[in-house]
Amino acid sequence: MTNYTKGQEFFLVVLRLAIGWHFLYEGVVKLWNPNWSARGYLTDSAGPFKDLFYEMGSNPTVLSVVDTANVWGLILIGLGLLFGFMTRWAALGGIILLGFYFLSHPPLIDVKYALPSEGSYLFINKNLIELFALGVLMVFPSSQRWGLDGLLKRTYATA
Amino acid sequence: METNKNEEKMEGADTKRRSFVKGLIGLPVLGAFAAGALAKYQSDQAAKRQILDELNVEPARPPATGPMAGDPIRVGIIGFGIRGEQLTRALGFATPQWKAGMKERAMKNPKDTRLKDFLEQENLNVKITAVCDAFEVRRELAQAAGTVDGQAPTIYQDYRKLLESPEVDAVVIGTPDHWHAPMSLAAIAAGKHVYVEKCMTHKVAETYALYDAVKNSAIKFQLGHQHRQTQSFLTARDIIEKNILGHISLIQTNTNRNDDNGAWQYHIHEKASPQTIDWENFLGNAPKIPFNKEHFFRWRKWWEYGTGLTGDLLTHDYDRVNCLLNMGIPDAVVCSGGVYTHRDGRTVPDVLQVVMEYEDYYRGGSQESGKEKGMTFIYSATLGNQFSRPTLLMGHDGTMELGAQLTVYPDARSTRYEEMLQDQLVSTTTPMYAYNPASKGVDGVTGATAKYFADKGLMWTYRDGKRVDSTFLHMREWLSAIRNDHGVSCGIEEGFEEAMSAHMSTIAYRTGKRVEWDRENRVIKNVTTEELEAIGIA
Numbered sequence: 001m002t003n004y005t006k007g008q009e010f011f012l013v014v015l016r017l018a019i020g021w022h023f024l025y026e027g028v029v030k031l032w033n034p035n036w037s038a039r040g041y042l043t044d045s046a047g048p049f050k051d052l053f054y055e056m057g058s059n060p061t062v063l064s065v066v067d068t069a070n071v072w073g074l075i076l077i078g079l080g081l082l083f084g085f086m087t088r089w090a091a092l093g094g095i096i097l098l099g100f101y102f103l104s105h106p107p108l109i110d111v112k113y114a115l116p117s118e119g120s121y122l123f124i125n126k127n128l129i130e131l132f133a134l135g136v137l138m139v140f141p142s143s144q145r146w147g148l149d150g151l152l153k154r155t156y157a158t159a
Numbered sequence: 160m161e162t163n164k165n166e167e168k169m170e171g172a173d174t175k176r177r178s179f180v181k182g183l184i185g186l187p188v189l190g191a192f193a194a195g196a197l198a199k200y201q202s203d204q205a206a207k208r209q210i211l212d213e214l215n216v217e218p219a220r221p222p223a224t225g226p227m228a229g230d231p232i233r234v235g236i237i238g239f240g241i242r243g244e245q246l247t248r249a250l251g252f253a254t255p256q257w258k259a260g261m262k263e264r265a266m267k268n269p270k271d272t273r274l275k276d277f278l279e280q281e282n283l284n285v286k287i288t289a290v291c292d293a294f295e296v297r298r299e300l301a302q303a304a305g306t307v308d309g310q311a312p313t314i315y316q317d318y319r320k321l322l323e324s325p326e327v328d329a330v331v332i333g334t335p336d337h338w339h340a341p342m343s344l345a346a347i348a349a350g351k352h353v354y355v356e357k358c359m360t361h362k363v364a365e366t367y368a369l370y371d372a373v374k375n376s377a378i379k380f381q382l383g384h385q386h387r388q389t390q391s392f393l394t395a396r397d398i399i400e401k402n403i404l405g406h407i408s409l410i411q412t413n414t415n416r417n418d419d420n421g422a423w424q425y426h427i428h429e430k431a432s433p434q435t436i437d438w439e440n441f442l443g444n445a446p447k448i449p450f451n452k453e454h455f456f457r458w459r460k461w462w463e464y465g466t467g468l469t470g471d472l473l474t475h476d477y478d479r480v481n482c483l484l485n486m487g488i489p490d491a492v493v494c495s496g497g498v499y500t501h502r503d504g505r506t507v508p509d510v511l512q513v514v515m516e517y518e519d520y521y522r523g524g525s526q527e528s529g530k531e532k533g534m535t536f537i538y539s540a541t542l543g544n545q546f547s548r549p550t551l552l553m554g555h556d557g558t559m560e561l562g563a564q565l566t567v568y569p570d571a572r573s574t575r576y577e578e579m580l581q582d583q584l585v586s587t588t589t590p591m592y593a594y595n596p597a598s599k600g601v602d603g604v605t606g607a608t609a610k611y612f613a614d615k616g617l618m619w620t621y622r623d624g625k626r627v628d629s630t631f632l633h634m635r636e637w638l639s640a641i642r643n644d645h646g647v648s649c650g651i652e653e654g655f656e657e658a659m660s661a662h663m664s665t666i667a668y669r670t671g672k673r674v675e676w677d678r679e680n681r682v683i684k685n686v687t688t689e690e691l692e693a694i695g696i697a
Contacts, residue, residue: 017188020185024192028196032200035595055269058270059269079185082185082192083185083189084182084185145178145181145182146182146184147182148182150178150182151178154178
């Protein structure tokens, strides 16, 4: 983190906390809603991988695994980013989840979705941007100073 | 990550403490998160609770039915066409052809779970001992479906012979409409329990005769309006009983179809001939005409055998609402329409508007007493467009959209919800109550007509979050009634109301009259027997 300017450091940390917050809240909201399921989202899939996502959404056994993995994935990734704990792994996990979301609903030219979107997208959407942002966080880490990763390392090293 | 060597060198107690605090940046952020998320959760929950407390809707329990234990009930199948085959499957018996076809479809399309659902269906402890159809091919298919462990049901060409069999306790009648009453009456006379498809009768006099026969007998009679088993309808009934919509002044129901199957242009079997079809036994009380394949397979298109949009599809919508409101037979009916989309020689209309008046309808409301009374039920149908129009129950305080799911919207000028609307606790654009028993379920619908029925809650429903064929539940209720001697949800009272309301609509369409009902004497007021005879419905 040595070579970061104050501004670089500030925005990297804030970006990490913001994405962590977002992941955590997405997970917690789903956990709180006993009726939540990814079924509607998955079966609304389009694009080249729609069959895979449809299968995930329409097989009850697979769906229950997907639902659980998604909720807890979001929560753990969120906590990891917030605390700066195993941050690279959290970011990688986030990239994988966002990759699934993106591939299930790619904003392609001839593709229409039943679920409404809150903006206008072509090829690039907010899932992909958040995915790239997590990539940035992976290559420009900030948890050595601002996070448990550094704190544990220093404590462990001192002990 | 590389650490700062210079910084390490200069590290003093103060720096150390600062670096420790920085390392715990997640804690205050998590604290803020927890506070924010909790506040949001509590606010959402409070609003939701306030709405739910106000509405106090309790999803009703399904009707109680008893066990299926004991000796198998011996069932005779009369009529094995499209619906007859479906009814037989609901009993747990499918043809080998259907099973093979469904297996293939499930392999091609994993979302097609019809075979799996069928195989997982509860065993109703039924034995099919006799089958009957006027068409040889169907008789044989029915026999194949009913064959278990090499024991095949007996084939009958004539239903009267089937009814004489001591091996039959109960019959399932899925024949053309003009046979419903004659067969049901003969079955009751023979002491057999009856499950019959809608429309319950084809003619006015039959409706009275069947009513009396069931009332004077101990047999269990169930009319095939399976949506009475649908969970959302049971919940909707609670919404009506709690008067959540206020005084309902208008009900809008529809049929929207635009495909050949939906317009009753069914496949004509290649083996159909005077040799394979018992034409006399098909015609029954219909006018004697020479053998006609199209009339046999597409009988729904002619008044002589079918009951048209009124008896065929209006009855679904009528009974869906009657099971909520118990509004009974209308005081008056007007009707108009024509053959506008399938000019293929059919006599029944394919575009139809029915308006039923209930002058005294009132179940309470939120306004001063005496201000509101009366209700109109509209049925609007076209077989030339399938834009999905919702079924709406429109009250002074709210509107309910009725289907496999339920949604209730408050009305902008509601008296009851005035304060809640002002406080922005509810809004006219968001449902204040939504009921989706399948929120965790998995559905697959194939075909436009299948979707039409599924959207109306006519195909399946949910029990404990699992999808169940509602026809199966309706059959189960009937069989349980036979075994455990309890009532059924669509018996002769409901059937009488359904059939008479459909006949009044047909008479209104065919005579152009406003047809009126005499509630006290239970007769159609202003139509003569001659007029009824002229249109073959006396």
